[in-house]
Amino acid sequence: MDERVWQLMQDSFWQLLLPGLRITIPLTLISFSLGLIIALLTAMVQVANIRGLKQIARFYVWVIRGTPLIVQLFVVFFGLPDLGIVLDAFPSAVIVFAFNTGAYASETIRAAIEAVPSGQIEAGYCVGMNYVQIMARIVLPQAMRTAFPPLSNSLIGLVKDTSLAANITVMEMFMSAQRIAARTYETFALYCEVAVIYLLFCTVLTKLQTYCEKRMKNY
Amino acid sequence: MLEVKGIEKSFDDLKVLRGVNLKVGRGDVVTVIGPSGSGKTTLLRCINFLERAEAGEMIFDDVRYRLDAMTRKEIAALRKKTAFVFQNYNLFRNKTALQNVTEGLVVARKVPKSEAREAGLRALQKVGMADRADAYPHQLSGGQQQRVAIARAIVTEPEVIFFDEPTSALDPELVGEVLGVMRNLASEGRTMLIVTHEMQFARNVANHVVFMDDGAVVEEGPPEEIFGAPREERTRKFLQSIMNREAPAAL
Ligand SMILES: Nc1ncnc2c1ncn2[C@@H]1O[C@H](COP(=O)(O)OP(=O)(O)O)[C@@H](O)[C@H]1O
Ligand SMILES: [Mg+2]
Numbered sequence: 001m002d003e004r005v006w007q008l009m010q011d012s013f014w015q016l017l018l019p020g021l022r023i024t025i026p027l028t029l030i031s032f033s034l035g036l037i038i039a040l041l042t043a044m045v046q047v048a049n050i051r052g053l054k055q056i057a058r059f060y061v062w063v064i065r066g067t068p069l070i071v072q073l074f075v076v077f078f079g080l081p082d083l084g085i086v087l088d089a090f091p092s093a094v095i096v097f098a099f100n101t102g103a104y105a106s107e108t109i110r111a112a113i114e115a116v117p118s119g120q121i122e123a124g125y126c127v128g129m130n131y132v133q134i135m136a137r138i139v140l141p142q143a144m145r146t147a148f149p150p151l152s153n154s155l156i157g158l159v160k161d162t163s164l165a166a167n168i169t170v171m172e173m174f175m176s177a178q179r180i181a182a183r184t185y186e187t188f189a190l191y192c193e194v195a196v197i198y199l200l201f202c203t204v205l206t207k208l209q210t211y212c213e214k215r216m217k218n219y
Numbered sequence: 220m221l222e223v224k225g226i227e228k229s230f231d232d233l234k235v236l237r238g239v240n241l242k243v244g245r246g247d248v249v250t251v252i253g254p255s256g257s258g259k260t261t262l263l264r265c266i267n268f269l270e271r272a273e274a275g276e277m278i279f280d281d282v283r284y285r286l287d288a289m290t291r292k293e294i295a296a297l298r299k300k301t302a303f304v305f306q307n308y309n310l311f312r313n314k315t316a317l318q319n320v321t322e323g324l325v326v327a328r329k330v331p332k333s334e335a336r337e338a339g340l341r342a343l344q345k346v347g348m349a350d351r352a353d354a355y356p357h358q359l360s361g362g363q364q365q366r367v368a369i370a371r372a373i374v375t376e377p378e379v380i381f382f383d384e385p386t387s388a389l390d391p392e393l394v395g396e397v398l399g400v401m402r403n404l405a406s407e408g409r410t411m412l413i414v415t416h417e418m419q420f421a422r423n424v425a426n427h428v429v430f431m432d433d434g435a436v437v438e439e440g441p442p443e444e445i446f447g448a449p450r451e452e453r454t455r456k457f458l459q460s461i462m463n464r465e466a467p468a469a470l
Contacts, residue, residue, distance in 0.1 A: 117309075119305060119307060119309035120309060120311060120312065122269050122303075122305070122309065123303075123305065123309035123310070123311065124311075125269070125298060126267060126269075126298060126301075126302065126303035127302070127322055127323030127327060127371060127375070128295070128298055128299040128323050128326075128327030128328060128375065129322070129323070129326055129327045130295065130327075133326050133327070137322070137326060138311050138313065138314075141313045142312060142313050145313070218355060219312055219313045219314075219355045219356075219357065
């Protein structure tokens, strides 16, 4: 690799990392947090068998899981304006990623809740707790531990999926790489470089996951 | 203080309880014995509403309830006056021994934390588990877990404690410590309804023994009568089979 390319990569590193830190990471964290709340609600109405809401939850999961993420992005950002709903690119991306995470994570959480032995719930009733107390204090904490590794997986997946937001004009990390590549014609170098930064982000998250899992080992 | 009459329960086409009557007076230790599959667990679960009986009534502290028409409120109120010890302990896995014991006080009965903690430690002391208060269930042996479960049952000072084969899941060498704790509870005058296969225990500790077979009470009476001079052929056969099973251990 010649001197010039090497220099370019060094110069562009900050130009990539900055949108990574300013857009990619916040987009991921905000979407994922909202997604978890949606997932928890979606899982709970199904487990608690609340009529009406349960059907809505199933429908929502069915639609989101059955359609491509990029199509959802296009529907919200380019399609909704036709109905008079105009959203900026960033909030559009947050909405789509949150609902996407919500659908997949709700299945993870639901399975984890159902994996808690029924004896735990019966014991809760027998010491006098009610359904909500049992859920909040016994079932969900145990389920969250089971769900933690697959949820970490979803989070890591989301870091990479945010690159799709480039298609709806969000100036995130991948979009920045595309721009610099277009200007300098050093396509290979720049796309490899941005790949390495994604890898870096995901490696940090993986380490964090390992650390958290160790800390949860006490029960 | 607790009486049930005519409990009936089916699972699909299988009739599991065919009109069971049972009476437990204050301070009584009643044991229920009988072959596997005779409906003993189902009986206890119906009495504590973990299963819904199709027919029958319950009289608890002179109040009469229809078992097939219980409201959620009635069930919640009755459960706060009882406690249940499960065959497989069912300790809350995400709670320490002490938290397991105090959960019912703090959450369900709104007892202040410090007060609950003291009561919890006293209960653990009573079952000889105070030194393991901060251990999680998976760090304890089966016998220790069951003793914590018993502490969880007594800490709320229930009017009656139900036991469903509390020693059946234990390794033989751990059975003694749990039976010892239960014997102490009996001598304190606690009211207990115990399903068990421990015939020695039933004989020595109970003041009333109920023999169940095929979803019905076949015979009941004081332990001397049931074990010494059973009237029913089925009781005799059952005791015979148990004795044969226990004989090698006695040698
Ligand atoms: N949840 C259930 N669904 C279907 N059948 C059950 C269920 N629980 C118990 N049974 C059946 O009811 C009968 C009585 O069971 P159980 O009360 O556990 O007897 P015991 O405790 O005396 O061994 C058995 O034939 C058992 O297979
Ligand atoms: Mg049983």
